[in-house]
Amino acid sequence: MTNKAKTQQSNTLESPLVFARDEHNVSRNELSENALKVLYRLNKGGYDAYLVGGGVRDILLGEHPKDFDIVTNATPEQIKKLFRNCRLIGRRFRLAHIVFGRDIIEVATFRGHHDEQSSDNQKQSKQSAHGMLLRDNIYGTIDEDAERRDFTINALYYNIADFKVYDFANGVADIKNRVIRLIGDAETRYREDPVRMLRAIRFATKLDMQIEPSTREPIKRLAPLMAHIPPARMFEEYMKLFLGGKAEQNFDMLAEYQLLEYFFPHIASDMKADDNSASVQFVRKVLRNTDLRINQGKRVTPAFLLAAMLWHRIESQLNTLTEQQQMPFQDAFFTAMNEVMAEQQRCIAIPKRFQLPMKDIWFLQHKLPHREAKKAFKTLEHPRFRAGYDFLLIRSEVEQGDLVELANWWTHFQHASADTKQQMLKSFKPTRSRRRRSPRKRKKVAE
Template sequence: MSKAIEKTFPKKNAKKSASNKKNVVTASFDNPLVFSRDQHPVSRKLLSQSALKVLYRLNNSGFDAYLVGGGVRDILLGLKPKDFDIATNATPDEIKELFRNCRLIGRRFRLAHIVFGREIIEVATFRGHHDTASEQEKNCTKTSKRSEDGMLLRDNIYGSIEEDAERRDFTINALYYSTKDFKVYDFANGVQDVNDKIIRLIGDPETRYREDPVRMLRAIRFATKLDMTMCDATKAPIRELSSLMANIPAARLFEEFLKMFMSGKAVANFEQLRSYNLFGYFFPAVEQALNQESEEQALLLAFIRLAMENTDNRINNEQRVTPAFLFAAMLWYPLQKHIQQIKVTTQLPPQDIFFAALSEIMPEQQRSIAIPKRFQAVIKDIWILQEKLSRREGKRAFKTFEHPKFRAGYDFLLLRAQIEATAELVELAQWWTDFQEVSNDARIQMIKGVKPPQGTKRKSPRKRRKPSTKPTE
């Protein structure tokens, strides 16, 4: 590593005088700022034991290894770190030789995952610059490849820690902590940006977004998650380059959906995505409906926001959530629109109409986000339960109550009642709320008081056939 500059970690509430600004020492990729053990809050006590095992083994085997990115950044912000990513000069194959619990993943970026039960420590080899790769590497399509838009399709050129820092996306992620000397290495003034709560891209923003359009989502997510602000240069190209999101595979967008909407900041991320013209790449049918000024548009927007608020509250209260619930909420009104269109043109029974609409809307959505089948099944159950919850006569209420996804369907009904506020839905939601709180005998009495839906004919009991008296041959 090049000669480093020692610097004291800036205090969060310290006032900056004009004289201090003149004498500020800035980092560079050749000369990073280095914060010694007594100048920063990063401690091995705050790291997971699994991450420490990986760092120690790599170091003891003669390799350089650092905790990098979010783990360091979150500690500097006073947050509890959740991700412990490691950067090293060991190649993926060398990492695999050191760890029996290692699996290599990724074609675009070759990574090593060290598995410790449910915890996975991600280890990446230092990235190098494409212009420093040997001619042999440049000619190898398995090493590096770009699309016509400048997007990196494969990127397995390795380099030094300085090059790796320059290849990082944001300054606040170009922070490295070493367990060998207990120092934090800051290559891009990330510590100052952490202190100033600024999201800043490393390098030319347009080039970096073209290399990987998902960086636009990451900029928004970090800003909402960390209560930070994107600098002007970082946010300026996003709307203009939003169309690049069409190049992102549906499977990757599912992972990004989980990060954006299942982390306790769904409402804030939803608003930001819409303002930067990015939401439509997640839910094109929903975005189309939201852009039409009508009563249905207002209803859909209110319903989506309420579902997201509900999800955020549950996550922040450490309650269980499923992405299927949000998917069901997003697509509920587009589904109803499909159902109404099919009703006009056919005479199919309600159940067949529902499945016909389902077969239209889900494949359309799958082209944007590859929703795993296990979540598709739950989405379908939540929607089917809306009809089942309205049919309470006879034994139907108990059968519905015993459904494995009853709670999700009931919660969905509560949201519908709150937004649509029709007398029928409000009464139905209250009935099911009471049904869960009373005794079994009281439930039977509640069911007896339910009026059958209008137009429903009561089935007469079957008459038993009299046994045949005709003698058998």
């Protein structure tokens, strides 16, 4: 790529670098049909319309983008008038979602600068005591919008009217040098939205780039700001970090920058105590397995990974309840699950649709050792047997011992013929149950 505009020394440029159609590889062929429909209708309606951010960035990197975000000088209400399939969302910043079945194209109005001193409510933002933006419905020009972008590689705009790429912060150069760099003062930008610390890590691993020193330096210092992010938003970030094919790398970087504790505090604590502990080894293996499946195009469920993240915490709590408090096993198991889940919900809000599969996976870990005839067939017919079995396989790799024999037995049993199944069940010798007798159920000896 070549350019003819003068590069400025500051983080943002006084005027954008403009790349003509023959100076970049962004093509309409790389855009989805629905994204093009939105761009063209906005343009025909008399408004400016640009593909912005990740869509432009990914095409410049030679990738095929999955998301197409659009910005315009039309207000949300004006956008809604153009599209019958539009719904307006968001309080912190008003957005338009143009809905095409399952495909949603997000359209934002150019963001403007804050003016806390203005008497005009339309020009005011609202910030928390920590500097985090709580309300940000301030509209502006494309230049102001570019300055409000988080990273230089996201301040790139593809204009549907002239097919040019507008680079407002030397983003093309940073893409070429594979650098993640914040626009503006790093500490101020992180305080505005602490989730930008997570985004810096995610972009670094996803795009195989390095975080620039001044962007990297404040992260550990400002990590405690993550405590102010709502659990529901933390769950959204968890999904992006751990289900994008780079889970293990993100896990390590989150731990390095002291951000992991705001997702899974018990794992962060285990890592500090012993990075080679069974609980940490188990999580790493599941992360590696998840990445492998995603990169092979196989399906994964967030429930499996979440179940792995909390498994050793539940086992620890279960042992406390059964051994120290002498609680019956089944009561202790369900109590441990509920306590740990409630504890975790304060960090990331796990939707109910994932909670039931997680509990089934945990429950199966205590059903699989019972291989008597009726119990074995009942376990095999469980709708989440496969997930519970896969979970057991990874546990056996880490914990070894009796779990290896148990995992091998179930591997052979599920694929065996009916006659072989019966022989395996006859040769199985039940082990002593873990269930503890409640002291209150013991009969008193007559004096």
